[in-house]
Amino acid sequence: MTTATRGPLAAGHPDETRLDRIGIPHLLRFGFLAVLLVMTGVGVESNILTPHMVDVLGSPEATVSTIITGHSVSVLIASYLAGALSDLFGPRRVMAVGAAVFLLFQVLFLVALSLGSVEMAAVTYFLRGFGFPMFAFAFLVWINVTAPPERNSTAIGWFYVMYTGGLPTLGSLVAIGAIPAFGGGGVGGVGETGAMWLAGGLVALGFLVGWFGVRDARGSRRLAPEGETSMQVITAGLRLTFTNRRVAMGFLVRLINTAPQFGMFIVLPAVIATTLEWGQSRWLAMTVAVYATNILVNAVFGAIGDRWGWRRTVKWFGITGSAIGLLLWWYVPHLVPAGSTWGYLLSVVAGCVFGCLLAGFVPMGAIMPALAPDHKGAAMAMYTTAAGGATFLGSAVVAVVFTVAEWFGMGDFARNSLVVWVFVALYGCAFLMIRHLEVPEDEEKEKHGRLFGRRRPAEELDPARVETPQSPTPAGGQAPVAEAADPADLRGGER
Numbered sequence: 001m002t003t004a005t006r007g008p009l010a011a012g013h014p015d016e017t018r019l020d021r022i023g024i025p026h027l028l029r030f031g032f033l034a035v036l037l038v039m040t041g042v043g044v045e046s047n048i049l050t051p052h053m054v055d056v057l058g059s060p061e062a063t064v065s066t067i068i069t070g071h072s073v074s075v076l077i078a079s080y081l082a083g084a085l086s087d088l089f090g091p092r093r094v095m096a097v098g099a100a101v102f103l104l105f106q107v108l109f110l111v112a113l114s115l116g117s118v119e120m121a122a123v124t125y126f127l128r129g130f131g132f133p134m135f136a137f138a139f140l141v142w143i144n145v146t147a148p149p150e151r152n153s154t155a156i157g158w159f160y161v162m163y164t165g166g167l168p169t170l171g172s173l174v175a176i177g178a179i180p181a182f183g184g185g186g187v188g189g190v191g192e193t194g195a196m197w198l199a200g201g202l203v204a205l206g207f208l209v210g211w212f213g214v215r216d217a218r219g220s221r222r223l224a225p226e227g228e229t230s231m232q233v234i235t236a237g238l239r240l241t242f243t244n245r246r247v248a249m250g251f252l253v254r255l256i257n258t259a260p261q262f263g264m265f266i267v268l269p270a271v272i273a274t275t276l277e278w279g280q281s282r283w284l285a286m287t288v289a290v291y292a293t294n295i296l297v298n299a300v301f302g303a304i305g306d307r308w309g310w311r312r313t314v315k316w317f318g319i320t321g322s323a324i325g326l327l328l329w330w331y332v333p334h335l336v337p338a339g340s341t342w343g344y345l346l347s348v349v350a351g352c353v354f355g356c357l358l359a360g361f362v363p364m365g366a367i368m369p370a371l372a373p374d375h376k377g378a379a380m381a382m383y384t385t386a387a388g389g390a391t392f393l394g395s396a397v398v399a400v401v402f403t404v405a406e407w408f409g410m411g412d413f414a415r416n417s418l419v420v421w422v423f424v425a426l427y428g429c430a431f432l433m434i435r436h437l438e439v440p441e442d443e444e445k446e447k448h449g450r451l452f453g454r455r456r457p458a459e460e461l462d463p464a465r466v467e468t469p470q471s472p473t474p475a476g477g478q479a480p481v482a483e484a485a486d487p488a489d490l491r492g493g494e495r
Helices: 018-022 026-043 049-058 061-089 089-115 117-128 133-148 149-183 190-213 228-235 236-243 245-257 259-275 279-308 310-335 341-361 362-373 374-407 413-434 440-448
Strands: none
Touching: 018 259, 026 089, 026 133, 026 149, 026 190, 026 236, 026 413, 049 089, 049 117, 049 190, 061 089, 061 117, 061 133, 061 228, 061 236, 061 374, 089 117, 089 133, 089 440, 117 310, 133 149, 133 190, 133 362, 133 374, 149 190, 190 236, 190 341, 228 236, 236 245, 245 259, 245 310, 245 341, 245 362, 245 374, 245 413, 259 279, 259 310, 259 341, 259 374, 259 413, 279 310, 279 341, 279 440, 310 341, 310 362, 310 413, 310 440, 362 374, 362 440, 374 413
């Protein structure tokens, strides 16, 4: 199959398309759609799998939870391998392997459920976990080697719109419609089984859209420097973390990023539903609102990062903003009358502030590969590993604080408040680390970027940066005086 060889277009290039201008590289446009379809397929089971497995396997919930934990481990490993293998073989091949792994073991997993085999279900679900991270995060590497630096952060924001738009948002909606269409839920799980077969079909469709729709040659090439062995490339992410202090700090900042989100999903359900008397349905509605807000602004904060500076956006919106939003999400529900409608709505708004500002971390996806330009896939491997590790960190903080609180006989409110303040302290650590993550691609944004108004190009602010070509001096004569360059000409005209 023929692939395109034209390179990525710089911002303002006359051949840019509308998609290029909003931050989606035109060459990769079908890849973004592919990620949305694949993650929608993955998300179908997000809210139905545990009760379905308990029903069809006849196993206690503890056994099913163990199986799902095993799946989480394989997802974490695959999140690292996606970047490392993309460096070695190119992201296109890694995406194909990821899709094949998911589809093969999805079929075998559904067969295991139909046979009622706990052992087979555990093995196949564990192996299936290697599939979707390799597909999605290999494409994230592809974005980083294709998107121009001026719009790298915006492109990553669009990636997360597709990723979280599919898992769990659209996936859950597909499940809501598919379960009754396939015979309904309940005993035997006929509707759930049909929905999960449909999920496999969506993943297959997403793979086909990506495979035949994206024809960028960079996706098929080795990204790592020549001369490195396969083992050196695969372990480069781990070596970078231990030898490159800034990569290690970038890993920790991304690890801290969403850890409070997962921690609050442990703490808040009982508080909102029972203690504050709003009920389970309103808690679920609150989580949908928080997720939806985050999805809507991922691309916005990516664009802010490209305009105002990647580090500045993470520092003030991502870190500082998320810390403030987290405190609001915890304290506002306790400051309004329990069970009141207006108090609930105000609490939802507080949660949405946190969900919105959490997207301020989006430019970290542009910063990490820029910290190691010769090993972009390896750096992204650590970035995606940190994204998976945030789940563990969030639950670990809650577990440790709960244990300590029990030793000191703390009440529920004091204990839960301590959890929140530990997460705020972690954001404080991230605030200190982000100042060290300067990269050349971000220097001009930080010097000349404006949050509001038209951004002025560097050559307007510093004319000395513009070199005016000199014509050859005629024999026996003076060199001609160079005319001043028009800034519009330097930019290729206003577009």
